[in-house]
Amino acid sequence: xxxxxxxxxxxxxxxxxxxxxxxxxxxxxxxxxxxxxxxxxxxxxxxxxxxxxxxxxxxxxxxxxxxxxxxxxxxxxxxxxxxxxxxxxxxxxxxxxxxxxxxxxxxxxxxxxxxxxxxxxxxxxxxxxxxxxxxxxxxxxxxxxxxxxxxxxxxxxxxxxxxxxxxxxxxxxxxxxxxxxxxxxxxxxxxxxxxxxxxxxxxxxxxxxxxxxxxxxxxxxxxxxxxxxxxxxxxxxxxxxxxxxxxxxxxxxxxxxxxxxxxxxxxxxxxxxxxxxxxxxxxxxxxxxxxxxxxxxxxxxxxxxxxxxxxxxxxxxxxxxxxxxxxxxxxxxxxxx
Numbered sequence: 150x151x152x153x154x155x156x157x158x159x160x161x162x163x164x165x166x167x168x169x170x171x172x173x174x175x176x177x178x179x180x181x182x183x184x185x186x187x188x189x190x191x192x193x194x195x196x197x198x199x200x201x202x203x204x205x206x207x208x209x210x211x212x213x214x215x216x217x218x219x220x221x222x223x224x225x226x227x228x229x230x231x232x233x234x235x236x237x238x239x240x241x242x243x244x245x246x247x248x249x250x251x252x253x254x255x256x257x258x259x260x261x262x263x264x265x266x267x268x269x270x271x272x273x274x275x276x277x278x279x280x281x282x283x284x285x286x287x288x289x290x291x292x293x294x295x296x297x298x299x300x301x302x303x304x305x306x307x308x309x310x311x312x313x314x315x316x317x318x319x320x321x322x323x324x325x326x327x328x329x330x331x332x333x334x335x336x337x338x339x340x341x342x343x344x345x346x347x348x349x350x351x352x353x354x355x356x357x358x359x360x361x362x363x364x365x366x367x368x369x370x371x372x373x374x375x376x377x378x379x380x381x382x383x384x385x386x387x388x389x390x391x392x393x394x395x396x397x398x399x400x401x402x403x404x405x406x407x408x409x410x411x412x413x414x415x416x417x418x419x420x421x422x423x424x425x426x427x428x429x430x431x432x433x434x435x436x437x438x439x440x441x442x443x444x445x446x447x448x449x450x451x452x453x454x455x456x457x458x459x460x461x462x463x464x465x466x467x468x469x470x471x472x473x474x475x476x477x478x479x480x481x482x483x484x485x486x
Contacts, residue, residue, distance in 0.1 A: 186410075211474075258465040322446035
């Protein structure tokens with residue numbers, strides 16, 4: 150039965166109700182979507198920046214990044230890398246003009262197993278933001294949730310005061326290690342977990358409460374709240390609004406413009422499903438994971454092993470595509486191509 154227009158006017162949309170219980174983050178590099186849905190924070194990744202950089206509206210930013218890379222000079226490879234870093238920061242800076250909170254900027258996924266490389270790249274991105282007049286307090290540096298990435302996050306937080314967002318998180322072991330490392334925020338990937346179970350099991354549809362991705366984030370949230378970890382849990386990579394509604398009450402949820410639009414047009418009562426009180430009463434035992442224990446427990450989760458490596462490959466592939474696009478802009482004209 151459809152709701153009358155009068156009742157609909159009195160009732161808030163699901164998106165507006167969600168904002169009372171959870172911090173809503175926009176998962177996009179598109180400024181228009183950010184202007185429309187007014188999230189507190191925004192997240193980007195190589196795939197989102199690649200898509201945005203191909204839109205006519207953002208060609209000025211691409212040109213600025215190209216000019217910056219060429220101005221610094223050095224080898225062709227270094228010019229492209231510098232232009233790429235600058236492009237990420239230019240998008241981040243524009244996004245920060247539109248939101249009150251923080252933007253997440255990702256370190257190259259090809260450094261996922263290089264702790265020192267990730268630390269250096271993260272510090273470089275923070276320096277570029279500083280040059281643009283933006284404080285590191287408004288930035289979350291995204292790192293792959295490999296053992297090396299988690300340890301890089303630990304160093305960046307403790308020694309440099311750089312806030313980190315641990316991405317490509319699929320296993321409980323990854324979540325425990327991130328909490329122990331004292332990182333600011335984790336991004337467990339709800340939809341990609343569901344994708345794996347649909348592709349590898351007999352069951353093709355799940356009720357939101359039984360969705361494997363939803364269950365994974367619920368367990369992580371409960372564990373963090375039960376044992377008093379300050380690390381923020383931000384559910385990510387959603388496939389449908391049912392998953393989002395089933396995680397109402399989670400610290401943060403990062404949502405694509407498509408699903409934000411669906412939530413803004415839906416008018417049903419939203420009830421929180423996650424709470425600190427319930428988490429503290431749940432039966433979970435505290436774990437400690439050194440490197441050997443982490444690698445073993447993570448390895449025991451086939452879904453997590455496959456999705457982590459797949460995610461790293463996909464982000465790396467999009468980083469390569471972005472570099473190719475910049476290379477063409479930077480060098481094709483002077484080479485007479």
